[in-house]
Amino acid sequence: MKSVLAEHLIKTYRKGHVRALDDLSLDVEEGTVLSVLGPNGAGKTTVVRILATLLAPDSGHATVGGINVIEHPEKVREIIGLSGQYAAVDETLTGWDNLVMFGRLYHLNQKQAVTRANELLERFSLTDSARRPIKTYSGGMRRRLDLAASLIVKPKILFLDEPTTGLDPRGRQEMWEVIEELVKGGVTLLLTTQYLEEADQLADDIVVIDRGKVIARGTSDALKRQVGGEQLEVVVDQHNIQATVEIVARVSGAKPSIDEGLRQISAPVSSGAAALIEVLRSMDSAGIHPLDIALKRPSLDDVFMSLTGHVAESGPEVEEPKKRGGRKS
Amino acid sequence: MKYAISDALIITKRQLMLLVRVPEVLIFSTIQPVMFVLLFRYVFGGSITSGQPGGYVQFLMPGIFVQTVAFTLAGTASGVAEDMTKGLIDRYRSLPIARSALVFGKTLGDSALNIVVLLVMGLAGFIVGWRPHSGFLKLLFAFIFLLAFGYSLSWIGIFVGLTARDARVVQNVSFLVTFPLTFLSNAFAPTTGMPRPLQYFAEWNPVSTMVAATRQLFGLTNKFGVTAGSYPSQHPMVMSLVYMVVVMAIFVPLSVRTYNNSAKKK
Ligand SMILES: Nc1ncnc2c1ncn2[C@@H]1O[C@H](COP(=O)(O)OP(=O)(O)OP(=O)(O)O)[C@@H](O)[C@H]1O
Ligand SMILES: [Mg+2]
Numbered sequence: 001m002k003s004v005l006a007e008h009l010i011k012t013y014r015k016g017h018v019r020a021l022d023d024l025s026l027d028v029e030e031g032t033v034l035s036v037l038g039p040n041g042a043g044k045t046t047v048v049r050i051l052a053t054l055l056a057p058d059s060g061h062a063t064v065g066g067i068n069v070i071e072h073p074e075k076v077r078e079i080i081g082l083s084g085q086y087a088a089v090d091e092t093l094t095g096w097d098n099l100v101m102f103g104r105l106y107h108l109n110q111k112q113a114v115t116r117a118n119e120l121l122e123r124f125s126l127t128d129s130a131r132r133p134i135k136t137y138s139g140g141m142r143r144r145l146d147l148a149a150s151l152i153v154k155p156k157i158l159f160l161d162e163p164t165t166g167l168d169p170r171g172r173q174e175m176w177e178v179i180e181e182l183v184k185g186g187v188t189l190l191l192t193t194q195y196l197e198e199a200d201q202l203a204d205d206i207v208v209i210d211r212g213k214v215i216a217r218g219t220s221d222a223l224k225r226q227v228g229g230e231q232l233e234v235v236v237d238q239h240n241i242q243a244t245v246e247i248v249a250r251v252s253g254a255k256p257s258i259d260e261g262l263r264q265i266s267a268p269v270s271s272g273a274a275a276l277i278e279v280l281r282s283m284d285s286a287g288i289h290p291l292d293i294a295l296k297r298p299s300l301d302d303v304f305m306s307l308t309g310h311v312a313e314s315g316p317e318v319e320e321p322k323k324r325g326g327r328k329s
Numbered sequence: 330m331k332y333a334i335s336d337a338l339i340i341t342k343r344q345l346m347l348l349v350r351v352p353e354v355l356i357f358s359t360i361q362p363v364m365f366v367l368l369f370r371y372v373f374g375g376s377i378t379s380g381q382p383g384g385y386v387q388f389l390m391p392g393i394f395v396q397t398v399a400f401t402l403a404g405t406a407s408g409v410a411e412d413m414t415k416g417l418i419d420r421y422r423s424l425p426i427a428r429s430a431l432v433f434g435k436t437l438g439d440s441a442l443n444i445v446v447l448l449v450m451g452l453a454g455f456i457v458g459w460r461p462h463s464g465f466l467k468l469l470f471a472f473i474f475l476l477a478f479g480y481s482l483s484w485i486g487i488f489v490g491l492t493a494r495d496a497r498v499v500q501n502v503s504f505l506v507t508f509p510l511t512f513l514s515n516a517f518a519p520t521t522g523m524p525r526p527l528q529y530f531a532e533w534n535p536v537s538t539m540v541a542a543t544r545q546l547f548g549l550t551n552k553f554g555v556t557a558g559s560y561p562s563q564h565p566m567v568m569s570l571v572y573m574v575v576v577m578a579i580f581v582p583l584s585v586r587t588y589n590n591s592a593k594k595k
Contacts, residue, residue, distance in 0.1 A: 052423050077425040088416035090343070092351050097343075104339045105424050107332055133350060149420070 001066070003157050003188040004028040004051060009060035011046050011212075020046040021057065022212035028190050028205075033183055035203035036192040043212040044192035045085055048161045051190070052082045065157055081155035085162050087146035089134050095121060095145050096130040099152065106153045120148040124178065140171030147178065158182065160191040164198060176201055197297055200224070208307060216307050224298060225270075232275055233266040234283075235292040241265065244290075247282045251275050269295070333427035340434020344408075345441055358404065358442065359449045362397040366450070369393070369517055370457050377518045381549055383460060390450075390459045391471075391543035392516030395536055397450055398443055398479030399511055403503030405439045405483040409490025410499040418588075428589050436483040443479045447472055463548030471546035474569070478539050481573040484580035491587045510536045521554035532556040535572040541565035 004027060011021040020043045028034040038044050049055040051064055053073035062069045065079045089098045096117055103113030121127045124144040134142060143163060150158065163179065164172040179202055183189055193199055199206045200220040208216040208223070216223060224230075232252065236244045241263060248256045248267050252275065256267035269275035276295050283290060348355050366389070369377075374385040381388045412418050421431045451459075451472075461468050486503070493499045513527060514520075514536040520528050531537050532553065541551045542565040553562045561568040 049419070054419055054422055074425060077423060080423070082420070082423040084416050084419050086416045088420040090347075090417065091415070092347055093343070094350070097346060097350075101339060101343050101346075102420075102424070105336060105421075105426050105430075107425075 001030045002027045002063075003030040004034070004062075004064050004190055006047065006051065006062040007060055009047065009050060009057045009062060011043075011050065011055070011057045020212055021050075021060075024060075024209065024212060024214055026207050026214065026217075028188055030188055031186055032204040033189040033191065033202055035199035035206045036190065036209060037194070037196060037199045037206055038192070038209040039194060041211075042209045044209065045161055046212075047209075048082070048084075048159050048190070048192060052080060052159050053077055079156050081150035081153075081158045083143075083147045083150045083158075083160050083163060085165070087139075087142040089142065089146050089149060091135045092133055094131050094133055095126055095137070095141075098134065098145065099149060102149045103152050108152070116152055120151060124148050125174075138171075140167050140174065143167060143171070143175060144178065147175075151182070155187065157188045158190070160189065162192055162194065165194065172198075196220075196223075200297075230269055230272050230298065231266050231296040232269045232279065233264055233292075233294050233296055234279065234290050235262065235264045236288060236290055238263055240288045243286055243288060244283065247279055247286065251278045251282070263291075266296075333430055333433075336426040336430035337433040337437065340431055341438040341441065344435060344438020348442065348445075355442070355445060358400075358446050361400075362393055362446070362450050363453045365396065366390075366393055366453050366457060373517070384458065386454070386458045387460070387547070387549060388519075388544070389517065390454045390461075391540050391547060391549075392511075392514075393454070394447060394450060394475050394543060395478070395539045396511045396516055397446055398475050399482060399507050399536060400503075401439055401443060401479040402482040402486040402489070402507055403500055404442070405435060405486030406489040406493070406499045406503050407496065408439070409435065409487055410493050410496035413491065414496050422589075429585050432484075432487050432584055432588050435487065436480060439483045439486075440476055440480045443476055447475060461547040463546060467546045467548070471543050474542060474546065474566075475539070477573055478569065481576045481580075484577060484584055487584040488580055488587060491584065510534060514540060515551070516540050519552050519554075520556070521552060523554070525555055528555050532559055532561050535569065537561070538565040538568040538572065542569045 006027070007025045009021045009024045010019075012019050022043075024043065024047060026034065026036070026047075036044050036047065046055065050057050051062055051069060053069050053076050056070060064076045067075045067079075069076050089095075090101075093101070099117035099120055100110075100113045103116050104110065108116060118127075118130075121130045124147070126141060126145060126148070129137060129141060134145065137145065147160070147163065160179070164175050167175060176198070179189070179191070183202070189202075191202065203220060206216075206218065206220055206223055207214050232248065234244055234248060241258065241260075244265050245256050245258060248265050252267035252269045254267050256265045258265050272295060276293065280290070280293065369389050370386050374389065377385055377388075409418075418431075422428070461471075489503060490499055493502065514531050514534045516536060520531040520537070523531060538561050541562070544551055545565060551562065551565070553559075556562050
């Protein structure tokens with residue numbers, strides 16, 4: 001059964017001037033994870049808000065848990081959990097206050113709400129800061145609390161809009177662990193992200209969207225094959241370049257590209273870490289010491305490069321760090 | 330929906346919890362009116378002839394009370410605007426609760442804040458010589474009347490907060506509306522000294538009818554200039570009630586609808 005189904009969604013803003021969704025369709029099989037991958041302004045938040053009944057599309061059709069989101073939004077709200085792009089918790093209240101209040105709004109009685117709040121705080125490692133106002137929380141803690149608030153009544157279907165954007169690597173890792181655990185518990189998950197790595201880690205299926213359109217869909221492996229998979233990069237001394245190129249070519253099966261200036265040899269590899277070890281072993285027995293060696297995963301930019309031929313562009317609302325010169329378009 | 334009322338009360342409780350967690354809100358909501366009491370009582374009061382037995386402070390306090398509850402509009406509006414920008418409204422709207430619960434809960438919560446503020450004001454007034462002498466029941470009724478006025482205004486506040494583009498603008502817009510209304514009225518000085526056209530405006534001004542009604546309930550007599558005998562001067566209480574009903578009839582459905590259709594602004 002399809003837990004989430006969206007067909008031909010169109011949504012425009014500013015009287016049609018901004019086309020946020022342009023005939024977008026997607027679906028999520030029950031008990032699986034779909035990742036919606038796209039750059040700033042692609043329409044990720046818009047599609048999540050439509051599915052979570054917060055926004056009506058101009059046209060198109062969507063069901064969540066088999067229920068039409070436009071005709072019966074109140075029924076949809078009973079089975080979903082939503083954690084929006086910006087942690088939506090009450091800054092001035094404590095973590096505990098927030099969870100108990102949301103529990104009460106889900107019509108738990110006071111005792112149940114308190115029990116559930118304590119459970120969730122424990123599970124998200126927030127027990128120690130439960131009695132502090134949210135404004136004293138770090139970004140990662142806020143995000144976790146926000147997620148906890150959307151899990152109060154154990155929703156069957158969960159929407160997470162960029163759950164790790166703005167978190168440091170450790171915060172991201174923690175969030176991933178939490179999400180993986182939820183997925184093991186059987187929840188159906190639709191998550192949006194700007195990171196291919198995240199989609200790869202968490203999702204069964206990926207749809208890549210750009211300017212409101214789906215530009216690719218498939219499993220993360222299929223997508224990476226399409227993009228060219230991982231790239232092995234080795235830096236060696238000048239006199240070792242030739243020998244290293246031979247080793248890399250043998251392991252990768254492709255013709256390596258050589259950057260003479262950086263003394264870097266790179267080639268696509270399909271077997272990831274195994275290829276890395278293989279190359280290291282061969283280099284070791286040939287007596288070559290790598291100055292640097294790394295596996296580079298394809299990024300969203302690489303995906304975009306190979307799918308659309310252009311790099312991911314930022315949406316209009318994103319401020320560029322350097323305000324020099326005109327804006328590229 | 331059977332939970333509509335209990336959901337609203339949970340939101341009200343959240344508003345009250347904010348007061349406990351951030352006592353500054355309460356302090357700043359009362360400091361300003363208390364400063365007004367002191368300012369008018371001791372700085373301007375000497376040169377305003379109110380003609381009331383017991384002095385200017387008797388005349389002043391109803392005006393201050395009404396002004397204080399009138400600022401509920403700004404308070405509610407900026408609270409809602411803040412929730413909008415932080416995405417909190419989105420979260421509430423994704424919950425399986427009655428969609429009217431949030432707006433009703435907020436307006437009730439702000440009224441609860443008004444109870445506390447009015448009590449503090451009353452105490453401050455008493456300290457500087459305010460002595461209502463119409464009996465406890467009328468006094469209580471006057472306070473309920475004031476709370477009802479604040480409650481109806483907070484519905485305008487909800488609408489302003491939901492529709493404003495920017496949370497920072499909200500405060501300014503609300504003050505721009507409430508300041509002329511409170512000053513072009515009988516709140517701080519009798520209207521008899523105003524130019525004729527202003528007197529007409531002042532007498533029909535809802536702030537004036539509220540102040541006149543409150544004065545009546547405190548056992549004072551209202552004085553009028555050119556407008557003596559007009560309906561609002563004769564029946565300030567009825568007129569005030571009419572205003573409240575009209576405001577609620579327009580802004581309750583409007584605010585609930587706007588809330589249901591509101592999209593988050595970045
Ligand atoms: N309320 C709005 N009014 C006008 N335009 C909007 C509004 N909300 C979104 N848009 C526009 O619609 C497009 C899609 O926006 P959306 O927020 O869905 O993108 P996103 O993929 O979530 O981006 P991000 O990664 O920055 O969160 C963007 O061009 C955005 O500027
Ligand atoms: Mg977004």
